[in-house]
Amino acid sequence: MAAYQVVILPVLLILILISSAIKISESARTFTIINDCKETIWPAVTPGGNFNGGGFVLKQGQSVVYTAPVGWSGRIWGRTGCNFDRNGNGTCQTGSCGTSLKCGASGKTPATLAEFTLTGTDFYDVSLVDGFNLPLVVTPINGRGNCSIAGCDGDLRTECPAELAVRANGKIIGCRSACDVFDTDEYCCRGIYGNSVTCQATYYSKKFKQACPGAYSYAYDDPTSIFTCSGTDYVVTFCSTRGQPVCTYHNNKLVCSGSRGLKLSIGRWWTMIFILSVASFFPLL
Template sequence: MASDNSILSPVVLILILVSAGAKVCESARIFTLINDCKETIWPAIFPGENFSGGGFELKSHQSIVLTAPVAWSGRIWARTGCNFDKNGNGTCQTGRCGTSLKCTGSGETPTTLAEFTLATTDFYDVSLVDGFNIPLAITPMNGKGNCSVAGCDGDLRPNCPKELAYKANGKTVACRSACDVFNTDEYCCRGMYGGPVTCQPTNYSKKFKAACPTAYSYAYDDPTSIFTCSETDYIITFCSSRNKTVCTYHNKKLHCNGLEGRKSLMGKWWPLMLGLPLLITYYG
């Protein structure tokens, strides 16, 4: 588990990095994970050997900066409603990957997934093919190419069809996929439906798409759901609007998606940095 000092509020964290002049591997990708949810989440990453062991706690309005290895391909998601003991043993309401804080495999459905394949040109998407548990957005920063914001900032839980509702303690905490519930070839895009021509949107996937137009709603939802970018860093934000100002650190500079956002954030947080520069050692 990351130490308490290694997880800070998003902007304070980035500004500390700028002040300390941190050095980051230029060929790697910097991932900034931000929790904008009202509650604590437990992000999971698979494969996660290079990401705090694949799992950690992230409290409301905190963030963490991680370095993705070159050519990494994998997925990131949030676990919710978790209860881990001091040894990292426990379980979660959604997204669990066994009974450990550190994930060694893919999470259980239903989960909202951020998926990446890092190469000369990166491919990334947010997928609801395995269902939905919380909103999730991917914002590329300083990249070349299309570099669109991917994600789902709508909340499917309040209007989840009752037959897809995943409940805990009487409350809908996630929305399952139709494939997960009904397990038919049509909903799972297999058998005679195992191709882009025969596998078409269903009433359920259309509801997902209406709420989340830049996320995968079913297996062959490629044209509006998968994005590409080169030489970029990524901000993965949980429970946030896709057009919200977010920031990351690159080449010893603070970068935000919007000049006005950067100015206002710098003015607000810069005075808080004076007593904190030593915390950069947790990110070296």
């Protein structure tokens, strides 16, 4: 009977561990959205049902927390220079999704985008394919896998080629993509350029990549720009750097980037399996 326990007990614990890991990957993801800019911004999300209807205001230094279920696929971006009335009607200089505070459609270019597909293994990136209006960083916390920090922490408004620049009140407020400005197959990766072999980096996408190596610079910039992570929380920070520590709450505990988080918990599971296995072996001696 004791020999039977030696085999069964570790197996049961391994099954419990696997079950816990599956539950982690299937749980809702926590999104902490932070405004580190020196100005008020109006973040937008589509689809926005889990994010206050898709639009809200964040003053300098403010943050909000939302959750999204596994299966959610969408994008987050910032709007600038907005003016909304008490009914949520108004306009924005960049990133506008119409005349409403709460977005039901994609934003007007140029806009820096954070894109997510939440599955057992999440896919996420920061994209400049639709141009640039704000620095934007996505930091996964508590996840398992590659879990790299994605983002554009350079400010392309100061380096934007003149032919791509969007200006208001005498200053550059955004940088359009070459596709948006010139509308050619080569820049838009369509027609004979509609695949990863023929659609290559251009002068303009290289400028974007140089300023933001952790972001998509053109449509087929996949190898260095799309990341994966499982069971993670996300911190989406505007006007931050990829090296800046950020924190989120997980199971009512403050967890910050750089911490080992759940990896330590999993390590303790394996330690427990080993100890119980040894303990169950001693009755045979």
